[in-house]
Amino acid sequence: QQQVKQSPQSLIVQKGGISIINCAYENTAFDYFPWYQQFPGKGPALLIAIRPDVSEKKEGRFTISFNKSAKQFSLHIMDSQPGDSATYFCAANAGNNRKLIWGLGTSLAVNP
Amino acid sequence: DAGVIQSPRHEVTEMGQEVTLRCKPISGHNSLFWYRQTMMRGLELLIYFNNNVPIDDSGMPEDRFSAKMPNASFSTLKIQPSEPRDSAVYFCASSRDIGNTIYFGEGSWLTVV
Helix, strand or coil: CCCEEEECCEEEEECCCCEEEEEEECCCCCCEEEEEEECCCCCCEEEEEECCCCCEEEECCEEEEEECCCCEEEEEECCCCHHHCEEEEEEEECCCCCCCEECCCEEEEEEC | CCCCEEECCEEEECCCCCEEEEEECCCCCCEEEEEEEECCCEEEEEEEEECCEEEECCCCCCCCEEEEEEECCEEEEEECCCCHHHCEEEEEEEECCCCCCCEECCCEEEEEC
16 A cells, blocks of 8 residues: 655654654655644745755755655754744655655644 | 735535535635645645646545636635534645645635535
C-alpha cells in the first residue's frame, strides 16, 4: 500500500532553534519528494522538493535530507522564526503520476 | 499572475442541500485537482483531471459527490445531498504537465449543519 508516514504530528521550537520533521515511505518507485507549507486560512504551497539522485538539497534556511536506503526524508528548518509557524506536509509520487501521496502534516509553532 | 481561484470561500448550508464549489485554474495549467482537508484525515485527493478529462476519481467518497471540467478554465465540485460529515475545507489545485509543482487555491470552507 502506498503510504507516506510523517512525524511528529506537532512540534514546538524556540526562535533560533532547528525544526526537524521526518517522513518515511514504502514505495521504492517514488522519485519526487516535495514539502509543502500551509499557513492558517491558506492553501498549501510548495516549499522545497528533492529527487533521489541527491542526498541533500538546501534553499536558504530549509534543507531536505534524503536517505534512499532507509526510505526516509526529512525537512530541517535552521534558525527557526515565528514566521515559520505553519503546518508542513511531506509528499511523494512516482514518474508522471500526478497523484501525490501526502503525509498527515506537522503543526510547527516557533515561540518568540 | 492570478493563482487558482476558488469560490465561494465560505459556505454554510443545511443538510440535504446541494453545494457547488467552483474553481478557475491557473492559465496554461492542464492538470486540475480537487482535495478535501479535515483534521482527522488530512489532505485527501478526491479527483484529478488532465486536459479536462477525469483521470482518477478513486478518492470521491460516494455518489453524492460529482466533479466536472467543461473547459480548461473552469471546474466544479458538487455535493448533492450534503451531509454534516462533508464539512471540510475543499481545495482546488492545478499544475502543468511538465514539472510536478501543484498550486493550491485558498480553499472553500464548507459547513453543513
